[in-house]
Amino acid sequence: MSSSTSISIGKIFFLLLIPVLFFLSCSILSSEEDQTAACILQEIKFDEFNSLKFQTLSGGRIYNISQTFTDNDEEIIVGSYQFSYSENSITVVDQRTTYALYPYLRVELEDENPKQIIRYYHTSGVLLFHDFSYPKENLIRVDLTREASTGDILYVGYSNYHLNSDGNIMRNERFRADSEEPSGFRKTADREFTYDSAASPFLNLYLPFFADSNFPGVEFFSANNIKSIAEDDRTFEFHYQYGENNEIINQSLPSGQLITFDYANCPG
16 A cells, blocks of 8 residues: 555645645535535545545535545545534544544634634644634634643744635735744735635635644635635636536646546536
8 A cells, every 4th residue: 555545634735735835625614505505515636546525414514524545446545534513613533543632623613603623633632723813894813822732832823814795815914923023923924816706615624724733725714716826926826617507627726736526416
């Protein structure tokens, strides 16, 4: 078996999207009525070897995500993540781990919006906290804090997500805590985005957005699909092929990599 089977769900996205340093996403918080009327995401194929498969309940609510690797035409499940829901929280359990102090992912909600997301790293005992705030209209702030197994706390920094009236992040700024800067923070990224008019199949996908130890990509929040990213006088473009229901069939990244999508329940 190839050593690639040991790559985690977060690392798959990181390795595949290094050229533009961004990730993908998918919706699980829209209403059941809205989800039933649209195509429901079944699979994201990153290449001929790696994919994510989604098992859903009636209406499209995710209850399991499987990470698969194909080796010599044999499909191997290398990760399995089970979702459970309560009124104001979502819990994700790594089914490969027989015992853990905390769930793989814990999402606390307020008015159906994320309030806090805690990612637990079983092997190291590290807890990663994403704290969400909504300081003013059309602005989302995410603060990132790391707690080591020893109890030591490290505040990493924060990221501002600026929304437009269409529900898309038009600008994303990231700041890292830095005692040598007068403000106490050093800006590490400032990016602007344009979008198409098609509904994103990626909105609010907690995995793999919160599988990695970074701020979530803007796709997690945005209603439509990124057409371009501009940063430091450079522009990166994305291209799409759409199906009969205006769903994304494939996405071509600025690096040239092609990502494909399979759906169920498409109308017509």
